[in-house]
Amino acid sequence: MGTLQGGTLNGLLAVAGLRVRFGEVTAVDTLDLTVAPGELFVLLGASGSGKSTLLRAIGGFVHPDAGRITLHGADITATPPHRRPVNMMFQSYALFPHMSVAANVGFGLRMRGLARPEITARVREMLELVQLHELAARRPAQLSGGQQQRVALARSLAPHPSLLLLDEPLSALDRNLRRDTREELVRLQRALGIAFILVTHDQEEALTMADRIGVMHAGRLLQVGTPADVYERPATRLVAEFLGAANVLPVTLRDGQIRLACGTAIETTSPVPPGTQWLAIRPERVSLGAHDRNAVSGTVIARSYAGDSLTHVVRLADGSTLRTTASLRHGLTASQAQVDDTVTLSWQPDACILLAR
Amino acid sequence: MKRPSGRTVVLAIVWAWLLALLIVPTLIVLKIAFSQSADSVPPYAPMLQHDGLHASIDAFALILSDPLYAHALLLSLKVAAISTAICLLAGYPMALAIARAPERWRGLLLMLVMLPFWTGFLMRINAWIGLLQDNGWINTIVSMTGLTPPRLLYTDTAMYIGMVYTYLPFMVLPLYARLSQLDPRLLEAAADLGAPPWRVFATMTLPLSLPGIWAGILLVFVPAAGEYVIPELLGGPQAQLIGRVLWQEFFQNSDWPTASAIACALLVVVLLLPACLLWALRLISTRTAASAPSGATARPASTPPAPGGTAAPLPR
Numbered sequence: 178m179g180t181l182q183g184g185t186l187n188g189l190l191a192v193a194g195l196r197v198r199f200g201e202v203t204a205v206d207t208l209d210l211t212v213a214p215g216e217l218f219v220l221l222g223a224s225g226s227g228k229s230t231l232l233r234a235i236g237g238f239v240h241p242d243a244g245r246i247t248l249h250g251a252d253i254t255a256t257p258p259h260r261r262p263v264n265m266m267f268q269s270y271a272l273f274p275h276m277s278v279a280a281n282v283g284f285g286l287r288m289r290g291l292a293r294p295e296i297t298a299r300v301r302e303m304l305e306l307v308q309l310h311e312l313a314a315r316r317p318a319q320l321s322g323g324q325q326q327r328v329a330l331a332r333s334l335a336p337h338p339s340l341l342l343l344d345e346p347l348s349a350l351d352r353n354l355r356r357d358t359r360e361e362l363v364r365l366q367r368a369l370g371i372a373f374i375l376v377t378h379d380q381e382e383a384l385t386m387a388d389r390i391g392v393m394h395a396g397r398l399l400q401v402g403t404p405a406d407v408y409e410r411p412a413t414r415l416v417a418e419f420l421g422a423a424n425v426l427p428v429t430l431r432d433g434q435i436r437l438a439c440g441t442a443i444e445t446t447s448p449v450p451p452g453t454q455w456l457a458i459r460p461e462r463v464s465l466g467a468h469d470r471n472a473v474s475g476t477v478i479a480r481s482y483a484g485d486s487l488t489h490v491v492r493l494a495d496g497s498t499l500r501t502t503a504s505l506r507h508g509l510t511a512s513q514a515q516v517d518d519t520v521t522l523s524w525q526p527d528a529c530i531l532l533a534r
Numbered sequence: 535m536k537r538p539s540g541r542t543v544v545l546a547i548v549w550a551w552l553l554a555l556l557i558v559p560t561l562i563v564l565k566i567a568f569s570q571s572a573d574s575v576p577p578y579a580p581m582l583q584h585d586g587l588h589a590s591i592d593a594f595a596l597i598l599s600d601p602l603y604a605h606a607l608l609l610s611l612k613v614a615a616i617s618t619a620i621c622l623l624a625g626y627p628m629a630l631a632i633a634r635a636p637e638r639w640r641g642l643l644l645m646l647v648m649l650p651f652w653t654g655f656l657m658r659i660n661a662w663i664g665l666l667q668d669n670g671w672i673n674t675i676v677s678m679t680g681l682t683p684p685r686l687l688y689t690d691t692a693m694y695i696g697m698v699y700t701y702l703p704f705m706v707l708p709l710y711a712r713l714s715q716l717d718p719r720l721l722e723a724a725a726d727l728g729a730p731p732w733r734v735f736a737t738m739t740l741p742l743s744l745p746g747i748w749a750g751i752l753l754v755f756v757p758a759a760g761e762y763v764i765p766e767l768l769g770g771p772q773a774q775l776i777g778r779v780l781w782q783e784f785f786q787n788s789d790w791p792t793a794s795a796i797a798c799a800l801l802v803v804v805l806l807l808p809a810c811l812l813w814a815l816r817l818i819s820t821r822t823a824a825s826a827p828s829g830a831t832a833r834p835a836s837t838p839p840a841p842g843g844t845a846a847p848l849p850r
Contacts, residue, residue, distance in 0.1 A: 238722055258725040259734075271723035275741050284737075285727035336727065 189214040189372050190235065190340055195244030197230050197396075204230040206396035207244070212340070217366050217373045221383040222393030223419070228376045229268075231393070232342050235374065236265045248340065259288070264338040268345040270329035272317035278328050279304070279313040285336035303331040306365070323354050330362075334369065343375040347382060359386060380420050384408060392416050413534040417457040424463065424499050428456045428531070435531065437473065439495040444470050445529040455532040460502035462528035465489060465514060469523035475499065477518045489514060491522055560801070567593050567794035577788045593795035603779065603796065607803065610776040613765070614758035617697035621705040621754045622747065624698065629709035629746075630739070633716070644710065647703050659696060659767050666692050666768065693769035701758055705750040712746025713739070748815070752808050759804050776800055 188211035197205040204227045212218045220228040233239040235246060237258035246254045253261055264285065273281050283300040291299070304310040307327035317325055326346065333341055346362065347355045363386050366373050377383055383390050384404045391401045392415075400412040411417035414425055428435050428443065430453040435443040443456060478498070479490040487509070488502045501522055503513075514520045538546075565581060570590040572579040579588055597603040632643045650658060665671050666686040673683035686692050716739065724734045762777030769775075776796060784793035 236726060238726075257730075258722070259728050259730050261726075263726075265723070265726045267719050267723055269717075269719055271717065271719035273720060273723070273738065284724070284729075288724075288728035288733060332727070 188212060189216070189249065190374075191245075191247045192231075192235070193245045193247075195231070195234060195246065196242050197227075197234055197239055198242050203396050205234065205241070208396065208398055210391065210398060210401070212372055212374060214339070215370045215372055217363065217375065217386060217388045219383040219387035219390045220374060220376045220393055221378070221380060221390050221420070223378055226393040227396035228393045229344055230396075232265070232344055232374060232376050235340075236263060236342050237261050262338055263340045263342060264333040264336060265342040266329050266333040266344065266346050268348060270317075270325050270349075272325055272328055272332070274317055276316075277313065278309060278315050278317065278320070281317065281328055282331045282335050284332065289336060299335060303335045306334075307331045322349055322351075323358070326350060326358065330365075334365075334371065338371060340372045340374065343373060345376055345378070347377070347379075355382075362386065384420070390420075392419060394419075409530075411457065411530060411532070414455050414457065414532050417530060417532065422460050422500060422502075423530075424458045424460060425532075426456045426458075426497055426499070428453060430454075437493075437495070438497065439473070439493060441471075441473055443529060444526045445531065446526045447529045447531055449531050450533040452533040453531045454534075457530040457532055458499075458524055458528055459530075460488065460500040461486075461504070463499060463501040463522050463524045465501055465503065465520055465522060467521045467523050469525045471526065471529070472521050472523040473499065474519060474521045477514045477516050477520055480514070480516055487513060489520070491520060563794045563797050566790050567798050569791050571789055571791050576790060578790045590791070593789075593791035594799075596792055597795050597799060602774075603776075603799075606774050606776040606779040607799070609774065610759050610761075610800075611803070611807070613693070613697070613773070613775060614755050614761075617694060617701060617758045618705075618751055618755045620694065620698045621702050622750065625702055625705035625709055625750065626747075628702075629706045629713050632706075632710050633713035640714075644707075647706050647710075650699075651703070655700070656763065659700075659763060662692070662696055662699065662768060663687060666695070687768065688770040690769065690773060693765050693773055696764040696768040697758055697761065700764060701754040704753040704757075708749035708753060709743065709746040712743045712749075716742055748812070756804050756808065760800055 190210075190212040192208060192210040195205055195208045195210075196203065206227070208231065210231075220231065222228040230239055234241050237253070237256060241254065244254070245252060248261070248263065253263075273284065276284070279300050282303050283296045286296045286299055300313070301310060304313055307330055309324060309327055309331065312320065312324065317328065320328065326349065330346070333343075343362075347358055350358055359382060375386065387404055389401060390404055390407045392399045392407060394415055400407055400416045402410075407416060408420055411420065411423075417423040418425060427438050429438075430449065433449075435445065435449065435453065435456070437443060437456070473493055475491040475493040477489050478492050481488045481490075484505070486502050486504050488500060491499050491501065493499060499522055566578055568589045568591065569578040569581055570588055570592065571577065581588055628647070632640055632647070635643055663670075667673075668683070668685065668687065670687070672686060676683040686695075720738050720742070721734050724738050725731075729737060760777050761775065762781055765773040765775045765778055766781070777800075780793050780796045780800070783789045783796060
């Protein structure tokens with residue numbers, strides 16, 4: 178293995194100092210990233226964060242202005258797409274409309290000059306993998322959205338790439354199908370052992386699927402880590418707010434003492450970074466009532482019922498709002514309040530996330 | 535009575551147009567073709583006379599028996615086919631270049647393709663005479679290089695130059711219309727799956743632009759087969775195309791029935807030929823896609839999937 182900048186030596190893919198500009202806009206800004214073999218890496222970001230551009234640069238469809246992309250230690254920065262051992266599943270699927278499902282799936286194998294019996298066998302295997310072997314002779318236009326999605330997946334997996342790039346693979350599916358497909362995709366990825374880089378703007382998708390998440394914003398990776406890492410120990414306020422709901426309250430740090438704007442001192446066991454400015458607390462860690470060490474009081478301004486959970490929005494004395502979400506594991510009997518009730522909210526010291534940025 | 539809907543009115547206008555300017559004239563030509571030639575004005579005998587119906591198949595008998603006409607027709611089809619082929623070979627890269635050009639350039643490039651239409655057709659052909667004649671611009675430039683200038687005007691070369699020049703836009707426009715609709719993601723997906731640029735073209739761009747190719751071929755071939763002005767003004771005397779023969783029968787020999795019979799024969803050939811072509815193509819494409827059901831209905835589960843799933847031949 179060659180030397181990989183800013184990453185582990187046994188990385189599959191290494192992106193170093195990558196910069197992509199479109200005219201005045203910098204879509205990807207001096208970005209470093211490594212992906213391990215067999216890993217499911219999720220790039221999470223809002224639209225316009227540069228995540229799709231990064232994916233397209235790895236696929237070879239966008240020429241970076243600076244930086245290097247290496248795969249298996251070999252520099253592929255200038256390699257055209259058709260010579261990269263990387264495949265991409267397009268957001269719109271980009272199925273070839275003039276070819277049958279089987280011809281679509283076999284296309285990559287045909288381009289590699291595989292023998293016909295070999296192609297036939299592999300196409301069959303791939304179609305069985307995605308449970309579409311009965312539709313092999315159909316045209317893409319004759320398939321449902323979910324079936325098209327599976328053809329696109331089978332087509333991109335057929336050449337057995339060492340790395341598969343998936344651009345919003347689930348965004349065109351409806352909600353229920355999306356959840357099933359998500360689990361299916363992870364199962365397939367585990368079974369095949371192919372590294373995935375999956376781009377999404379859906380934080381739930383990212384949390385449930387990823388081995389590691391990279392949160393992107395304005396062309397940069399704000400934080401890279403396991404879902405639990407990124408969710409429970411966000412590095413910045415932006416990450417905290419992007420990944421799941423978060424209450425972010427301004428705090429002051431003086432003589433090792435953290436105080437809310439209203440003056441209440443906060444007790445915490447979490448690390449306190451120098452220059453702490455914000456306190457983030459996940460709504461599910463805040464409880465209604467004075468059960469825990471940290472407590473504030475305020476007035477309920479909204480209450481929303483989501484079937485499996487109940488959320489109260491409470492306005493504190495200083496005008497900031499705090500959200501508390503309670504699981505309805507025991508039904509609607511648990512503590513609840515009505516709008517305009519004055520309530521006390523509390524949370525445990527380890528629920529505090531202190532952020533300098 | 536209900537007031538006619540807008541749709542009816544619009545369709546009525548279209549049908550009236552077709553009736554007055556296509557169907558009625560065609561019927562008149564057909565009538566003249568079955569009339570007897572006569573020394574009168576107009577130079578044919580009326581069909582309905584006081585002593586009964588005077589119809590004749592002399593004109594058709596003549597054009598079928600005299601090889602001159604079959605020759606002229608075959609030569610016309612050959613010239614039209616060669617002109618169409620050159621238009622396709624020259625027009626495809628042009629259309630592709632315009633479709634792939636940056637968006638702000640496309641309007642201008644299309645405009646340049648259509649610009650010649652802004653000047654009269656005869657003017658432009660006469661301009662070519664000036665360019666192609668022995669002491670014309672082209673030969674002047676050739677002789678400046680020290681080479682012997684070739685004879686251009688009144689040759690087949692001049693005729694093909696005129697044909698391709700005139701009909702090229704009719705090839706470029708339908709091709710452009712098709713190529714500009716091509717989803718660039720399909721080309722990227724093909725490249726991603728290992729297709730080098732030429733194979734992306736052969737497996738994606740070309741097959742997906744086939745409807746544009748057929749439209750262009752029809753738009754060029756049909757009028758080129760009946761072309762009169764270009765072979766007359768630029769071609770040599772040996773270029774006896776069917777349009778020229780028709781003209782001679784009509785104006786020089788004043789044989790309206792024969793001229794009309796030629797017109798009918800040309801119409802039938804020019805309509806039948808592309809129809810046969812399209813029919814043959816459809817036959818081929820249904821053969822190749824035989825394993826793919828045409829409807830969106832589910833395939834019965836009992837039907838075994840195509841062996842290995844690659845039964846549908848892949849376009850190469």
